[in-house]
Amino acid sequence: MSLTLLNVIFAVVVAIAFAAGNAAYLVWAERRGAARIQRRPGPNINGPFGLLQPPLDGIKLMAKQLLIPFGADRILFIGAPVLAMYPAIMSFVTIPFSDAIVAHNINVGILMIFAFASTGSMSLIFAGWSSRNKYSMMSAVRAVSQAVAYEIPMLITTITVVMIAGSMDLMEIVNQQSASILHWNIFPLLGNSHNILMPVSFLIFFTCTLAETNRAPFDLGEAESELVAGFHTEYGSMGFGLFFMGEYANIVIGSCMTTILFLGGWSCPFGLFPGVWWFLLKLYLLIATFIWIRWTFPRTTIYGLLNLSWKILIPLSLANLLFTAGLIKVF
Amino acid sequence: MVTYFKDIYSGLISLFIGMGVTYKEFFKPTVTVQYPYETLTMTEKYRGHVELVENEEGKPNCVVCGLCQRACPSACITLAGEKPEGEKKKVLTKYILDFTRCSLCGSCVESCNFNALNFSKEYNLASTRKEDFIFDLLQRLKDRNA
Numbered sequence: 001m002s003l004t005l006l007n008v009i010f011a012v013v014v015a016i017a018f019a020a021g022n023a024a025y026l027v028w029a030e031r032r033g034a035a036r037i038q039r040r041p042g043p044n045i046n047g048p049f050g051l052l053q054p055p056l057d058g059i060k061l062m063a064k065q066l067l068i069p070f071g072a073d074r075i076l077f078i079g080a081p082v083l084a085m086y087p088a089i090m091s092f093v094t095i096p097f098s099d100a101i102v103a104h105n106i107n108v109g110i111l112m113i114f115a116f117a118s119t120g121s122m123s124l125i126f127a128g129w130s131s132r133n134k135y136s137m138m139s140a141v142r143a144v145s146q147a148v149a150y151e152i153p154m155l156i157t158t159i160t161v162v163m164i165a166g167s168m169d170l171m172e173i174v175n176q177q178s179a180s181i182l183h184w185n186i187f188p189l190l191g192n193s194h195n196i197l198m199p200v201s202f203l204i205f206f207t208c209t210l211a212e213t214n215r216a217p218f219d220l221g222e223a224e225s226e227l228v229a230g231f232h233t234e235y236g237s238m239g240f241g242l243f244f245m246g247e248y249a250n251i252v253i254g255s256c257m258t259t260i261l262f263l264g265g266w267s268c269p270f271g272l273f274p275g276v277w278w279f280l281l282k283l284y285l286l287i288a289t290f291i292w293i294r295w296t297f298p299r300t301t302i303y304g305l306l307n308l309s310w311k312i313l314i315p316l317s318l319a320n321l322l323f324t325a326g327l328i329k330v331f
Numbered sequence: 332m333v334t335y336f337k338d339i340y341s342g343l344i345s346l347f348i349g350m351g352v353t354y355k356e357f358f359k360p361t362v363t364v365q366y367p368y369e370t371l372t373m374t375e376k377y378r379g380h381v382e383l384v385e386n387e388e389g390k391p392n393c394v395v396c397g398l399c400q401r402a403c404p405s406a407c408i409t410l411a412g413e414k415p416e417g418e419k420k421k422v423l424t425k426y427i428l429d430f431t432r433c434s435l436c437g438s439c440v441e442s443c444n445f446n447a448l449n450f451s452k453e454y455n456l457a458s459t460r461k462e463d464f465i466f467d468l469l470q471r472l473k474d475r476n477a
Binding site for chain 1: 354356
């Protein structure tokens, strides 16, 4: 696919619309899901099933005044929410939704997505640092330690998948899994890897996605009970709105990556009608699991979080990496 | 080393059990009441502010003995009555409840020997003015029968 100007503009518009639309309606889905789990109806006043709630919330947020606290670092303070949103939109450039729907496939797609994803935690640091607020500052410190702790197992697990696929091209990784459900990287039986530890890898990757997107039970950056609202304590108006949307856009990216790396992307489990709908189905099932997990588990402590990463996830992912390398050598 | 893997395994299993619990809850019907659109009927023993009890003719049961006024620890109740010509009993002419001071202790209801007072089931009480909470119970009785 050639990279013409029209192509680029179209891709940008679609990516922003997809990210923003998902962010808006995942908030609705989250609130409805939370309500169902807690046996409430959830937002149901505005429009059928409360479907007009997200645009109305958006209008409310946009109509509010953007206050910058006295003594705050203005440039960083304004820049942080933008930084929260942009990695998610940038990542859509290379994520393939099906073999035809991809803005621009590059042969180091994984690398690019992880490069942008790691700048996502910069937004938390900037916001926490520039707010001139002790709670925000503590939240920034936590965000850094959390990002460091969870990028490692996530990247090691990704390396495992890249080793099996022998490519960093997302299209290529999906194509190698597309033969049948048993070729998916989560299932070890057929395909390149005969690695029985791949379900563990999937769990590690999924856990790290949760932690990377600052979702409960790992949302220590915005632990309300301890840090007021963490890094976005001082933000109002669309500054807060962008953080909020950024969180959901990052969930979409994380779920896209999990789908591509482990669940066979757009390939169908039974070989029927491969296409973008299978990708979207897997994507939204994963997102539903995100929401389900958030409303099931209480927030961990910062010690629990770091212990989980350094004592369990990193050793296990390293062991799996070695095991996979051995298997590749053998077969 | 064995306990390390055992802990991981049991921890993982407990996570899935927890998710099973919320999965089951997801499909159960909602239990909350959408308050302004639907309301619950109050239980038998619900204590709202006191209300006068009427007899068959729609007149209050009260004989203006004043026991409730004396029983009230916060002096919320002001009542007055008169004896019309040729009648045996006194007739209530005024019954004011100052609900701003009432603590809903129920001493007035307890002290009443003529079944003239009971608790109402009213709970939609909100106002920005103090005067709205000084109830004329006689007027409320008339409004109720009207």
